[in-house]
Amino acid sequence: MWKGLFLSFLALGTVIGAMLFFQWNAYSKQSEPSKVLESAQQELTIETTQDQLFVTQTIKGLSKGKEYRTVNTEKQFRWECPGIEGKGCSSSDEDPSTFISEDGSLTFEYIIPVGASPAAFLLTDWTTMIPDVHIDDTLTVIVDSSRRSGTWSAGGRPEGYKQGELIDYYVFEREGDAPAVFWQAEKLNTFEAGDNIIFLAAEKENGLAIAPESAEKMADLPFLTLIQTSSYKEAAGSGLMIINPGTDPNELMAKILSQALKEKFSGTPPGETWLLDLAASAALSQEPGSEKAKSLLAGLKEVMGEEGMExxxxxxxxxxxxxxxxxxxxxxxxxxxxxxxxxLNKDEKAPYIPFYFADERNIDVNGTESDLEAIGLDGKTYFPFIKTAGLLGFKAEKVSATEIFLQGAGNNSYRFYLDKNIFIYNEEDYGLLENPLVTVGSELFMDSHWLEALFKIKVAEDEHRISIEKGK
Structure with missing residues (x-):
């Protein structure tokens, strides 16, 4: 009886526990903050004065009554959120960076100093951000009464221009957040260089000619304003790129394509954006800039072939x-x-690691299955050197950064050098035509040929298994 009652309570406890677990699991998932950003639209108005820009920024499409956190930049001065009636935006707490969107929008006003008479200036990362909101598109209007003799451009499609008696108006539209904005004192001519590229330069003969095959590579990528000028250093911002005169045409095409890719993949981790430069060079059959990128691209081409690279x-x-x-x-x-x-190669400053594949075959050593993991490199099978030597009965010691000592049974020993094509067996030197050790990342490897030749073992491979046997 007691046994039956105990089992009944045990079963009931299990059921209740399971119910509580699933309820808590469901609650936990519901309680997790959503990573889906709100979508909104943005309007920017820039009014010029002699030495500063007065900016009005309105973000529309927000949730009515919801409080938002704002992030400003160091370029902004006299920043304020005026609110619907100019009495200031309301907030539910004393945090000076949070504001309630009473009507589904928020408007910010601020000043950006630019100096009284610069030859040129470029605005990047110049607007207020709301981290939890994704800006779908931005309309930028420049109202110019003080710099009319120069040239305005922005990283968005030019949609309107009106020259008034005292004021000029420029209108730009861009998918996504605020564009970079550029002004220079010298007049520039505007040319259409493609479906999604506008080119500005001082002389008409400097028009940008894009070959059809290059234009095809850039089709459907984000819009880009390209400015050729000697009034400002080479730079790039959202939707805009500045180049200096005399840039090699081939190098220029790679820069344009690379910038367009960076526009599209703005979420790529900062340390990996150089891979987009590599992709641009690959698309245009050009060599990338850094030695690491050259090695990475060469290794990729070797395994992919021409069609694979396309x-x-x-x-x-x-x-x-x-x-x-x-x-x-x-x-x-x-x-x-x-x-x-x-x-493995995403850090551009780290040493290049050759293209290799993980060999998924099981490896037996002297008839016993091991946990060795081989790799395929340059058409050969490589084994982790220190670990393999250990399974063959050797004790490995790293004498220095370039010397490895293996002690076997009795006086049987080897010395290998990473910087010399020699090895020492039982204190006798032997010269080699090549170094049998290969460094892949932080690990040393040796291929089956050298393992057999140096350690008098037999390596047998089939489709599913690799066997390593000591010599008799």
Whole structure:
């Protein structure tokens, strides 16, 4: 009886526990903050004075009655949120950066100093941000009464211009957040260089000619305003790029495509944006700038081939977001083998790691299955050197940064050097035509050929398994 009663209570407790778990799990998921951003539209009006710009920024499409946190920039002065009747925006607390959108919009006013007589200036990251809101599109209006003799441009499509008796009006539209805005004292001519590129330059003969094959690579990428001028250093901002006269045409095309890709993939981690430069160089069959990028691209071309490289750029161009892990997933789907090529090489300043595949075959050592993990590199099978030597009965010691000592049974020993094509066996030197050790990342590897030759072992490979056997 007691046993039956105990089992009944145990079963009931299990059921109640399961119910509580699922309720809590559901509640936890509902309680997690949503990562989906609100969408809104933005209007920017810039009014000029002799030495500063007066900006009115209105963000529309917000939730009525909701409080939002704002983030300002160091470029803004006399910043205020005037509110509907000019009495100031309301807030539910004393936080000076949070405001309630009473009518579904928020308006900010501020001043940006630019100096009385600069030769040129560029505005980037100059507007107030609401971190939880994604700006779908931005309308920028420039009302100019003080700098009419110069040239205004922005990182958006020019949609209107009106020259008045005392005031000039410029209108730009852009998908996404605020555009970069540029002004210079010298007049520039405007040319249409493609469906999504406007080119500004001082002379008509400086018009930008984009070859049809290059134009095809840039089709459907975000709009870009390209300015050729000697009045300002080379720079880039949202939707806008400044180049100096005399830039090599091939180099220029790579810069334009790279900037367009950066516009599209603004969410790419900062340390990985150089991979977009590499993609642009690959698309235009040009060499990238850094030595690491050159090595990375060469390794990619070797395994992908010409047609594979076309598919690579097509994947890049048509993706919604991009980072090193996504590029690796593309390689795995293309090649059918596991690789972390881009992830391992995503730091441009770190040493280059060659293209290799993870070999998924099981490895037996002397008839016993091991946890060794081989890699495929340059068409050969490589094994982790220190770990493999340990399974073969050797104790490994790293004598210095370039010397490895292996002690086997009795007086049996080896010395290997990372910087010399020699090894020492039982204190006798032997010269080699090449170094048998390869560094991949932070680990040393040796291929099956050298393992067999130096350690008198037998490496047998088939489709599913690798066997390493000591010699008799």
């Amino acid at each position: 598919r690579f750029y097509s994947y890049v161009k048509n993706s919604d977001s991009l980072n090193a892990e996504q590029l690796d997933r593309f390689l795995v789907s293309e090649l059918g083998k596991d690789t972390s090529y881009f992830t």
